[in-house]
Amino acid sequence: MAKTPVRFTLNGSETALFVDGGANLLDTLRRGVGDLSPKYGCGQGTCGTCTVLIDGEPHLSCLTLAETVEGRSIETTGGLSNGADLHPLQRVFMENFGAQCGYCTPGMLMAAKALLAKNPNPSREEVVEAISGNICRCTGYEPIIDAILATAGQMRGRVA
């Protein structure tokens, strides 16, 4: 069976590989490229833990046909930290106990990153809306919402 070539940038690095017909982006990232940061939860769009950014916007990688990302820019949680230097979202999630089992965390972080890039000063309601496609079975959401609001405050403080 013929494979299709696909090229994109992943966290800033040029990436090229061959995919099977019907392969989704999540499998392609995890098995093809070896970026294990986006997780598989449901494979049907419900849980959000596979959320990645495509050209800065959140998408469900399990429902994205891999070859449609040709030429586009993909960001995953794997690219958030700079070596041991965590991204502010990651650090503040840790400080606020925004992760318990951690399975939802990669999706939460990417949804939050997309929100803060567009809206550096979100209301609590806007945060709730931004993560409304992401299910967390552990935290009860409050620590996650607090963490995103706190990160927004810190990032604004740094710019000012």
Added chain:
Amino acid sequence: MLTVETFDTLAQAAGAMTPESRFLGGGTLIMRGVNYGDQSFQRIVRVRDRSLREIRSESGRIVIGAGATMADVMAASETSFLADVARQVGGPAVRNMATIGGNLFAPHPYGDFTTALLALDASVRLSDGSEQPIENFLSARSSMRGLVASVSVSRPMGDEFRFRKVSRVKPKGVSVMSIAVWLPRQGGRISQARIAFGAMGPTPLRAKAAEQALEGVNLDAQGIEQALSVATAGLSPMDDSLASAWYRNEVAPVHLRRVLLGEGNR
């Protein structure tokens, strides 16, 4: 194994469709099928043509390309009257992917955006250039040949158009039902009302008896009484994990009343 065929234009894609093919919109429904081993199709057909995603005004009507996403509708100034409808489809990631074209085919309980288009008397343009009223399109969609190129609507005035999605989980949750109404008025009285229900039948459906009962009445508790009493005539809701058909029929007039009178919180 699946084959994916990519074309430059919609016409080419339409020519390549077979009974074993599915045309790819945003893929939120198709890829679910792929991931779960749906064997009803062997080929995915897609187009690269970005113009399928355009939203524009054309001789007094707003034309929305079949490939426009819910997020595109929320962002475009031409479709500001539909932004609140698009915002109620899934979460942010779904809205970046879900297309208007795909919503036209989405099975129960989906099709919230299509419900709004039905109340607005939208017209559906196919890849061969032919146009048809959305109501005819919906009743024949399962056997449709060809692809959808765009839909067009005229912009409703002020508060003539209203939409409400009834769901159990906020802010994101699948519809128990959605209701869209278009209430043009003449001299204060309703004339040619449109009422559409989503998740109350195999496709979004119009409540025609209720529409007729609104003809010439004032938009107040007394004026809408008759319409509420026939609200579910012609609808055929089903049981699902969210609600039984019985429950849907019972609460439909309550929600319709709230939409018509602008009462209650979502």
